[in-house]
Amino acid sequence: MNEEKLKFVIVGHVDHGKSTLIGRLLYDTNSLPEGKIEEIKQLCESLGKDLEFGYVMDHLEDERDQGITIDTAQTFFGTAKRDYVIIDAPGHVEFVKNMISGASQAEAAVLIVDAEEGVKEQTKRHAYILGMLGLSQVIAVINKMDLVDFDRNRFEAVKKDLLDFLSNINIKPSYVIPISAKNGDFIASKSGTMDWYKGPALLEALDTFRTRENANQNPLRFVVQDVYSFDKRIIAGRVESGIIRKGDRIKVLPTGEETRVKSVEEYLRKVTEAEAGKSIGIVTEDKLFIDRGNVIVSDGDMPAVTKRIKANVFWMDRAPFKKGESLTFRCATQEVNCEIEKISRVINSSTLELIAEDADEIKNREVATIIIRTDKPVVVENFNKMEELGRFVLGREDTCAGGIITELE
Amino acid sequence: MIVFAIDALEYTMVEEFNCTNLKQKFFGKTNITEFSQPRTMVLWSSFMTGKNMEKQILAMGDKEMWNTRIDMKDTFFKRFKDPKIIDLPGFNYVKEQHEQERVLLKSYFDVKTDEEKNKIRASYNNLAFEHHRRVKQEFSDALKAGHDFVLGYFSVADVIGHLNFGNRAMMKMIYKDLDEIAGTLKDSFIVLSDHGMEKIGIFGDHSNYGFWSTDFKDLGNPKITDFAGMIK
Numbered sequence: 001m002n003e004e005k006l007k008f009v010i011v012g013h014v015d016h017g018k019s020t021l022i023g024r025l026l027y028d029t030n031s032l033p034e035g036k037i038e039e040i041k042q043l044c045e046s047l048g049k050d051l052e053f054g055y056v057m058d059h060l061e062d063e064r065d066q067g068i069t070i071d072t073a074q075t076f077f078g079t080a081k082r083d084y085v086i087i088d089a090p091g092h093v094e095f096v097k098n099m100i101s102g103a104s105q106a107e108a109a110v111l112i113v114d115a116e117e118g119v120k121e122q123t124k125r126h127a128y129i130l131g132m133l134g135l136s137q138v139i140a141v142i143n144k145m146d147l148v149d150f151d152r153n154r155f156e157a158v159k160k161d162l163l164d165f166l167s168n169i170n171i172k173p174s175y176v177i178p179i180s181a182k183n184g185d186f187i188a189s190k191s192g193t194m195d196w197y198k199g200p201a202l203l204e205a206l207d208t209f210r211t212r213e214n215a216n217q218n219p220l221r222f223v224v225q226d227v228y229s230f231d232k233r234i235i236a237g238r239v240e241s242g243i244i245r246k247g248d249r250i251k252v253l254p255t256g257e258e259t260r261v262k263s264v265e266e267y268l269r270k271v272t273e274a275e276a277g278k279s280i281g282i283v284t285e286d287k288l289f290i291d292r293g294n295v296i297v298s299d300g301d302m303p304a305v306t307k308r309i310k311a312n313v314f315w316m317d318r319a320p321f322k323k324g325e326s327l328t329f330r331c332a333t334q335e336v337n338c339e340i341e342k343i344s345r346v347i348n349s350s351t352l353e354l355i356a357e358d359a360d361e362i363k364n365r366e367v368a369t370i371i372i373r374t375d376k377p378v379v380v381e382n383f384n385k386m387e388e389l390g391r392f393v394l395g396r397e398d399t400c401a402g403g404i405i406t407e408l409e
Numbered sequence: 410m411i412v413f414a415i416d417a418l419e420y421t422m423v424e425e426f427n428c429t430n431l432k433q434k435f436f437g438k439t440n441i442t443e444f445s446q447p448r449t450m451v452l453w454s455s456f457m458t459g460k461n462m463e464k465q466i467l468a469m470g471d472k473e474m475w476n477t478r479i480d481m482k483d484t485f486f487k488r489f490k491d492p493k494i495i496d497l498p499g500f501n502y503v504k505e506q507h508e509q510e511r512v513l514l515k516s517y518f519d520v521k522t523d524e525e526k527n528k529i530r531a532s533y534n535n536l537a538f539e540h541h542r543r544v545k546q547e548f549s550d551a552l553k554a555g556h557d558f559v560l561g562y563f564s565v566a567d568v569i570g571h572l573n574f575g576n577r578a579m580m581k582m583i584y585k586d587l588d589e590i591a592g593t594l595k596d597s598f599i600v601l602s603d604h605g606m607e608k609i610g611i612f613g614d615h616s617n618y619g620f621w622s623t624d625f626k627d628l629g630n631p632k633i634t635d636f637a638g639m640i641k
Binding site: 043044046047048049055058059061062 | 534535538541542545576577578579581582583586
């Protein structure tokens with residue numbers, strides 16, 4: 001397995017071949033447990049049918065339920081270039097919830113459309129979600145080309161419909177590929193069935209996408225969890241991105257005070273630096289007032305320090321939000337009170353119909369574009385730039401919504 | 410008129426696997442609470458006669474009841490000029506087939522080792538699938554033959570379900586196959602099961618309600634004996 005992994009999600013209308021495509025990807029990359037495909041083939045034959053790749057995931061899920069092999073919430077396969085993780089999105093409600101809450105974040109998406117049926121309402125809804133979540137690496141596949149005799153004109157007609165719709169919501173797929181997941185045409189490699197198509201096969205196209213940049217290469221974001229005073233004053237926290245080194249000049253936000261790192265402290269280890277993902281402590285040269293929720297950064301690319309945030313939120317509480325209610329805003333270790341100043345748009349996350357504009361309430365499972373006003377400045381970033389400080393939750397006693405920051409003021 | 414009769418078609422699985430063809434426009438559970446137990450022979454016999462046949466069938470004893478052959482004149486099928494009934498228990502089902510299945514089922518629970526059990530399970534499944542393919546073909550031929558009434562009885566969900574109901578992937582493939590068959594029916598049809606099935610570990614046992622669907626009328630919570638008066 002390679003170090004580099006690209007996480008992606010496959011979305012589209014329920015009958016347009018998502019399961020078949022996943023089964024085919026796993027089969028074509030030799031990622032299935034031994035004997036699995038033979039077992040499915042035999043069952044298909046028992047029912048008088050050809051092998052159907054759409055049942056591969058059902059069989060893997062059964063094994064997971066019996067505790068045997070694979071975790072299908074995240075399904076893995078690899079190409080010569082790198083490894084891939086298909087994030088399971090059983091429905092778009094779960095998909096939005098997972099993306100927003102940070103449970104699983106896709107870096108790319110494959111939007112699947114049936115060549116015979118063309119663009120359907122559900123295709124549009126899913127595409128809309130990709131746009132809302134800011135996913136820019138998108139491949140559209142026009143599936144079931146075998147059912148339309150690999151006809152170029154049909155492909156071009158569906159492609160045009162799709163691109164017309166996508167352009168309205170600012171999505172520009174990097175590739176539009178004609179495929180037959182059932183037969184394996186243009187999945188792992190090109191086939192002779194569609195000589196008129198000169199672009200890459202699906203896996204070749206995926207290989208051209210970039211993974212989320214290695215967090216070490218991003219600017220330093222050290223989120224303070226606590227401050228302990230022993231013989232020295234240790235500021236404990238987690239390096240969300242970048243690397244913190246002894247001697248570095250650092251700035252503490254939101255106050256903006258500056259100092260240098262005197263030492264980096266790791267339990268039972270002598271270190272001089274710590275990289276992204278590490279929970280460590282630091283000692284500063286100057287004794288500054290530092291507290292839980294502060295974010296330590298280096299000079300250069302700075303996050304925003306603001307009290308006003310534009311965001312998309314997914315409401316996850318049975319009790320609706322009503323304007324005027326005070327909530328807790330939590331981002332990394334920051335926790336402040338906030339109010340929702342404006343509810344610009346409310347959308348039904350299931351049908352994606354617009355429910356209201358300039359609304360007064362948000363109900364369970366609705367997605368809303370809102371403006372939040374916090375009572376103290378918070379250190380945040382646009383989600384697409386740095387997800388660790390671009391993702392937040394809103395709470396009452398428990399979490400009632402998750403959101404991503406789309407614009408900063 | 411077509412009756413797509415499916416043994417042990419479970420309402421919750423039809424929902425879970427979203428079998429839209431089986432569900433049609435209106436669908437629901439049948440009420441079989443008047444029977445002491447959900448027994449296949451009792452329920453289908455009651456269906457075709459429009460009467461609760463539990464007492465008569467049980468009086469025959471466990472073994473003999475499988476030889477039940479109700480006369481056409483005692484069923485609602487007589488209303489039709491040229492009815493075609495395929496493999497229906499209590500009427501004309503292939504006794505040898507179902508006997509072989511029962512023998513294998515019994516030996517599965519009699520043998521001790523996993524190896525023996527797996528071997529029997531494979532033979533049992535093969536036997537059921539082979540029969541299913543034959544019935545499927547016969548049903549398809551009957552639909553083209555111009556009969557004014559066709560009833561196809563499919564036992565695959567019941568037979569396979571008894572030993573494999575906990576194998577969700579296998580059951581899904583069977584339900585989807587039945588759904589595909591329903592999708593090929595061009596004329597008005599009723600889907601009817603005698604009872605459903607509930608999971609007991611990897612196995613399945615009969616549940617206390619059946620399944621119905623139509624595309625012309627909401628039947629509510631009908632009894633299995635109501636259909637004899639309804640189908641004309």
